[in-house]
Amino acid sequence: MALLPILQYPDPRLHKVAKPVATVTEQTRKLIRDMAETMYAAPGVGLAATQVDVHERIVVIDVSDTHDKLQVFINPTLTSSSGAEESEEGCLSVPGIYENVTRAERVMVSALDEQGKAFTLEADGLLAICIQHEMDHLQGKVFVEHLSHLKQTRIRAKLIKQRRETL
Ligand code: NI
Numbered sequence: 001m002a003l004l005p006i007l008q009y010p011d012p013r014l015h016k017v018a019k020p021v022a023t024v025t026e027q028t029r030k031l032i033r034d035m036a037e038t039m040y041a042a043p044g045v046g047l048a049a050t051q052v053d054v055h056e057r058i059v060v061i062d063v064s065d066t067h068d069k070l071q072v073f074i075n076p077t078l079t080s081s082s083g084a085e086e087s088e089e090g091c092l093s094v095p096g097i098y099e100n101v102t103r104a105e106r107v108m109v110s111a112l113d114e115q116g117k118a119f120t121l122e123a124d125g126l127l128a129i130c131i132q133h134e135m136d137h138l139q140g141k142v143f144v145e146h147l148s149h150l151k152q153t154r155i156r157a158k159l160i161k162q163r164r165e166t167l
Contacts, residue, residue, distance in 0.1 A: 004038045004052040008163070009094045010156050015140040018048075018055045020075045024116035028058070028074070032114050035060045036070050043067075044092045046130045048137030051093050059134040063126045071127075073111040076135055079120070080108040087129055089143050096162070097155055101146045103132045 007014050021028060031054060039047040039060055049058040059073040083105025090098045106124045109131055113119055123131055133143055144155050 001037045002034050003041055004034050006038065006042070006047075006051050006092050007053055009091070009142050009144065009159060011093075013053055014050060014093060014137070014142055016050065016055045017140045018050055018057045018138040020057050021112070024074055024112060024114065028056075029114050031056075032058065032060060032072055036062075039092075040067060042092050045126070046134045047092065048134045050137045050140070057138050059131070059138070061127065061130050061134060063130055072114045073109065073131070073134075074113070074116075076109050076111040076131070076138075078107050078132075078135065079110050081132075082106050085129075089129065089133060091133070091143050093137075093142060094144055094155070094159065097144065097159070099144065099147055099151070099155075101133075101143055103129055107131055 031049065035047050035049065035052060038052065045063050046059065046061040049056050057075045059076060061071045062069055081104035084102055085105040086100050086102045088098050089101050105128065106122065107128045108120065108122050110118065110120045136143065144152055
């Protein structure tokens with residue numbers, strides 16, 4: 001296993017649109033293991049392949065308190081969503097920034113697991129938020145892009161300044 005470097009906003013590669021996985025192979029499973037290790041080490045509750053500069057529709061999530069309930073979503077699609085809920089989000093690609101985002105309260109997602117087997121899952125709470133946040137990444141969208149342009153400009157300036165100071 002290996003820790004993968006996580007792209008940092010505003011890296012333009014975060015805006016690439018991921019392609020569907022044609023066949024789930026051993027290589028896909030190796031990437032998933034590395035993504036999970038990277039997510040747990042960060043630590044974070046979700047990671048999209050886009051964030052490690054692999055532009056395939058793969059997401060790993062673990063919202064459990066015990067950090068041992070990995071959920072894998074390959075080629076995820078939302079089949080339905082309902083309600084609206086505002087909650088504070090953060091992102092491993094946008095360190096130190098936490099902002100409120102409104103998303104659907106409940107979602108139904110269809111995807112493949114790491115064996116290539118199709119499943120459907122109904123989610124609410126943190127898992128529903130996380131699924132929507134990670135699926136945004138696959139579309140090349142970072143959570144701060146749900147905010148006003150003024151806020152986005154401020155966040156970009158802050159992150160660029162922070163990075164310059166740590167170099
Ligand atoms: Ni994120």
